[in-house]
Amino acid sequence: MLSFDLLFVIIAVIGNFILGLFTLRKNPKSATNLLFFLFTISITTYIIFNFLVTYQKTDQAAFFWVKAVMSNAVFINLLFFLLTSTFPSPKFSLNRKIFWASTIFSLFLAPAAQLNLIFISAKASGGGGVPGIAMPFFLLHTALYLGGGFITLVKTFRKSNGFEKEQVKLFLFGTILMFISILFGNLLLILIFNNSSFIGLLPIYTLIFISTISYAIVKNKFLDINLLVARSVVYTLLVFIIALFYTGSIFSVTNLFFNGQITRLQAIIYSVFALFVALTYPYLKQAIEKLTDKVLFKNNYDSNELLSSLTKIMASTLQLEDLTRLTLHKLLETVHISKGAFLILEEQKFYPPIAEGFDNTNFNSSLMEWLCSFKKILIFDEEENPKIKIILRQLNFSVVLPLFVGQTIHGLLVLGDKKSGEIYSSQDIKMLEIFGPEVSVAVQNSKAYEEIKRFNITLKEEIDKATKDLQVANKRLEELDKIKDDFVSVASHELRTPMTAVRSYAWMALNRPDVPLSEKLKKYLQRTLISTERLINLVNDMLNISRIESGKIEINPQAFDVETLVDDVLLEVGPKAKEKNLHLVSYKTQIPKVFADPDKVHQVLLNLVGNALKFTPENGGVSISFFTDGQMVDISIKDTGVGISSDDQRRLFQKFGRLDYSYVASATSGGTGLGLFICKSLVSLMKGKIWAESDGINMGSTFSFSLPAATPEVLKQAGKYTTKVDGEEG
Amino acid sequence: MDPKNKKILIVEDDQFLREFYQELLSTEGFVVDVAADGEIANTKIHQGGFDLIMLDIMLPKKDGLQILRDYKTNPPAVENGPIVVLTNLGQDTIIKQAFDLGASGYIVKSALNPDQVLDEIHNYLKVNA
Numbered sequence: 001m002l003s004f005d006l007l008f009v010i011i012a013v014i015g016n017f018i019l020g021l022f023t024l025r026k027n028p029k030s031a032t033n034l035l036f037f038l039f040t041i042s043i044t045t046y047i048i049f050n051f052l053v054t055y056q057k058t059d060q061a062a063f064f065w066v067k068a069v070m071s072n073a074v075f076i077n078l079l080f081f082l083l084t085s086t087f088p089s090p091k092f093s094l095n096r097k098i099f100w101a102s103t104i105f106s107l108f109l110a111p112a113a114q115l116n117l118i119f120i121s122a123k124a125s126g127g128g129g130v131p132g133i134a135m136p137f138f139l140l141h142t143a144l145y146l147g148g149g150f151i152t153l154v155k156t157f158r159k160s161n162g163f164e165k166e167q168v169k170l171f172l173f174g175t176i177l178m179f180i181s182i183l184f185g186n187l188l189l190i191l192i193f194n195n196s197s198f199i200g201l202l203p204i205y206t207l208i209f210i211s212t213i214s215y216a217i218v219k220n221k222f223l224d225i226n227l228l229v230a231r232s233v234v235y236t237l238l239v240f241i242i243a244l245f246y247t248g249s250i251f252s253v254t255n256l257f258f259n260g261q262i263t264r265l266q267a268i269i270y271s272v273f274a275l276f277v278a279l280t281y282p283y284l285k286q287a288i289e290k291l292t293d294k295v296l297f298k299n300n301y302d303s304n305e306l307l308s309s310l311t312k313i314m315a316s317t318l319q320l321e322d323l324t325r326l327t328l329h330k331l332l333e334t335v336h337i338s339k340g341a342f343l344i345l346e347e348q349k350f351y352p353p354i355a356e357g358f359d360n361t362n363f364n365s366s367l368m369e370w371l372c373s374f375k376k377i378l379i380f381d382e383e384e385n386p387k388i389k390i391i392l393r394q395l396n397f398s399v400v401l402p403l404f405v406g407q408t409i410h411g412l413l414v415l416g417d418k419k420s421g422e423i424y425s426s427q428d429i430k431m432l433e434i435f436g437p438e439v440s441v442a443v444q445n446s447k448a449y450e451e452i453k454r455f456n457i458t459l460k461e462e463i464d465k466a467t468k469d470l471q472v473a474n475k476r477l478e479e480l481d482k483i484k485d486d487f488v489s490v491a492s493h494e495l496r497t498p499m500t501a502v503r504s505y506a507w508m509a510l511n512r513p514d515v516p517l518s519e520k521l522k523k524y525l526q527r528t529l530i531s532t533e534r535l536i537n538l539v540n541d542m543l544n545i546s547r548i549e550s551g552k553i554e555i556n557p558q559a560f561d562v563e564t565l566v567d568d569v570l571l572e573v574g575p576k577a578k579e580k581n582l583h584l585v586s587y588k589t590q591i592p593k594v595f596a597d598p599d600k601v602h603q604v605l606l607n608l609v610g611n612a613l614k615f616t617p618e619n620g621g622v623s624i625s626f627f628t629d630g631q632m633v634d635i636s637i638k639d640t641g642v643g644i645s646s647d648d649q650r651r652l653f654q655k656f657g658r659l660d661y662s663y664v665a666s667a668t669s670g671g672t673g674l675g676l677f678i679c680k681s682l683v684s685l686m687k688g689k690i691w692a693e694s695d696g697i698n699m700g701s702t703f704s705f706s707l708p709a710a711t712p713e714v715l716k717q718a719g720k721y722t723t724k725v726d727g728e729e730g
Numbered sequence: 731m732d733p734k735n736k737k738i739l740i741v742e743d744d745q746f747l748r749e750f751y752q753e754l755l756s757t758e759g760f761v762v763d764v765a766a767d768g769e770i771a772n773t774k775i776h777q778g779g780f781d782l783i784m785l786d787i788m789l790p791k792k793d794g795l796q797i798l799r800d801y802k803t804n805p806p807a808v809e810n811g812p813i814v815v816l817t818n819l820g821q822d823t824i825i826k827q828a829f830d831l832g833a834s835g836y837i838v839k840s841a842l843n844p845d846q847v848l849d850e851i852h853n854y855l856k857v858n859a
Contacts, residue, residue, distance in 0.1 A: 458829075500839050500840045501746040501747050505750060507843055507844045508754070508844060512757065554822055
């Protein structure tokens with residue numbers, strides 16, 4: 001019995017002392033920690049004195065230690081009172097007057113025990129004691145200090161939340177149990193029944209205290225301590241089991257088989273055991289670790305697994321709302337958090353929060369901005385700034401994680417209490433610190449994506465509007481084009497009618513006069529006629545060009561014999577050739593039909609032959625020859641005229657590309673400088689080519705153009721050679 | 731062929747041109763009648779009996795194509811000779827439409843000299859003689 005007592009005392013003393021020391025070392029500057037340390041010391045000495053009381057054989061010796069116990073009790077009361085009024089703040093905040101009053105009262109009361117005023121006498125071996133006159137004061141002191149302490153603790157409990165609440169709860173629970181036990185076993189039993197036989201149980205009461213506080217530490221925010229404690233437990237258990245097995249094995253083997261004598265065989269057997277132990281050690285350790293993990297980390301989760309599934313969610317969607325809602329849900333579910341919300345900032349305004357578990361998500365945005373301004377993770381339980389702490393408590397935020405990418409903040413992730421009421425472990429915080437930047441980038445991407453989406457919508461609207469504008473403008477242009485065409489058409493008609501009249505009457509005056517004309521008058525009338533012809537040709541050519549350039553000319557190809565057409569043209573210009581006594585000849589060869597628009601070819605031929613006649617002096621010749629390679633038919637008009645300088649050859653087919661040399665000639669020939677350009681355009685429209693050759697001035701010229709031969713292949717693709725015009729005026 | 735027996739109707743709104751053609755053809759010996767607008771022309775054409783009709787396209791009141799359309803759908807009791815359309819260059823589609831409506835040929839007014847016009851007229855009369 002005695003040895004058991006002693007064992008408990010030793011365990012309680014060491015436990016209390018280590019607990020106090022550990023707490024002090026954690027934060028020596030904290031008033032709470034210091035007071036807690038002193039409190040555990042006072043309990044330690046109390047246990048020792050108390051044990052010494054039970055250990056004494058004589059009443060006198062027992063009474064001596066009883067007095068020590070009572071003095072010690074006064075200090076326990078005082079330290080408990082001071083501790084509770086401070087806990088869990090690191091600063092000593094008790095009212096100065098109350099502090100001094102309580103301390104002075106205690107300082108008077110403590111010596112009273114030594115002066116035999118609390119107990120007058122005491123008996124050894126649980127015989128009880130006789131209370132003295134100061135006993136009521138001691139009871140009052142105990143009632144006041146412990147009662148005050150508990151009331152303060154309950155108040156603190158009510159005010160706190162999260163981890164703190166849990167801590168206070170455990171502290172309250174441990175101390176209440178301990179004090180009630182002490183009051184009952186060590187004071188009331190003695191005073192009422194005069195029985196002190198239960199005082200030996202004191203260490204057990206303090207053990208309750210130690211275990212609850214230890215539990216608080218193990219479950220506390222510093223996972224490292226948590227882990228340290230856990231591993232310590234593992235190793236202690238491991239060593240204990242191994243040692244027990246090993247010694248037990250050796251003991252039993254030695255005793256059973258060898259009668260306590262160790263032989264060589266024994267040594268071998270020991271070695272076999274040792275080997276067995278060594279081999280089974282890792283499995284044993286694993287099993288124990290699993291067991292302790294299960295007990296100590298009930299709500300544990302795998303950070304890597306959580307982070308990778310969060311990453312998967314983030315990769316799966318670009319929609320901001322899905323992204324935040326899904327990751328939030330996963331986070332709350334896995335870490336067992338009661339509530340949380342994403343507060344996403346967009347151009348200094350918060351989106352409506354994406355929240356889960358919050359009753360009211362109408363967060364004050366200026367407060368949220370204020371929380372953003374700290375630019376760091378805020379954890380309620382670790383926060384030392386009282387202002388932040390108050391705000392966080394009001395808002396029910398336990399963690400505020402700002403979402404930063406570089407220097408840009410994209411919002412906040414706020415989290416409430418854990419469902420268990422526990423605080424956020426360092427594992428949680430570490431995980432959040434990794435998750436924070438990842439989700440920030442994802443949020444940024446989502447925001448960019450939403451912005452692009454919005455931009456696309458705007459862009460589409462803009463394009464639609466621009467397209468509509470263009471359509472309107474286009475329609476207007478079409479109208480203007482039509483007006484222009486109408487104008488050109490009407491203007492040319494209106495111009496040609498009087499010009500035709502001028503020419504006709506001039507011709508009549510010249511050719512059918514009823515009186516003889518003087519030479520002078522004849523000359524004047526001739527010039528009038530030529531100029532009018534030029535004017536008419538000019539208007540016709542310009543109208544032609546206008547139609548070619550605006551794509552309003554039709555090409556209706558058919559297969560026909562171009563040699564026959566040449567004959568017609570020669571017949572047409574015959575009178576003119578005769579006037580200048582020019583020799584006209586067409587050299588016929590075997591050529592295929594061409595596939596072209598006969599009217600247009602007629603126009604081209606008339607123009608080229610007309611030019612040849614125009615620029616060939618009297619008594620000259622104009623010859624037309626044909627050539628074919630089977631695919632194309634070339635028609636060449638060769639004259640013995642003025643020729644073209646090599647410089648001029650390039651300009652021939654340009655608009656108004658009339659040549660310097662021929663300018664004088666053209667003044668009397670009615671040329672417009674547009675004829676060759678029109679020829680080139682028409683030939684091109686019929687998929688042919690036109691070119692000119694001359695050996696130089698006065699060496700004659702050869703104008704040639706080619707047309708596609710009417711081969712079966714060409715006829716098959718007649719559409720390619722056809723040009724239709726829509727909306728030609730009727 | 732004696733021009734004196736041939737009756738020609740000239741439909742032309744421009745007075746000078748109309749009178750010019752009238753003089754040119756009368757001097758040549760043809761019996762010439764004239765019409766200055768589409769309605770007069772239509773009436774005269776429906777009376778019939780012309781050996782040749784020179785029909786301008788752009789006319790007041792009723793244009794040449796309409797006259798041709800009327801003539802085609804509602805031919806007169808007394809037949810006329812060929813109808814030759816007086817046009818200007820750059821009216822390809824009009825010429826095509828005129829042919830579709832029964833015109834026998836066309837004369838590009840501005841492109842031809844008066845004697846060339848006479849040649850054309852003689853040609854048309856010869857072909858239809």
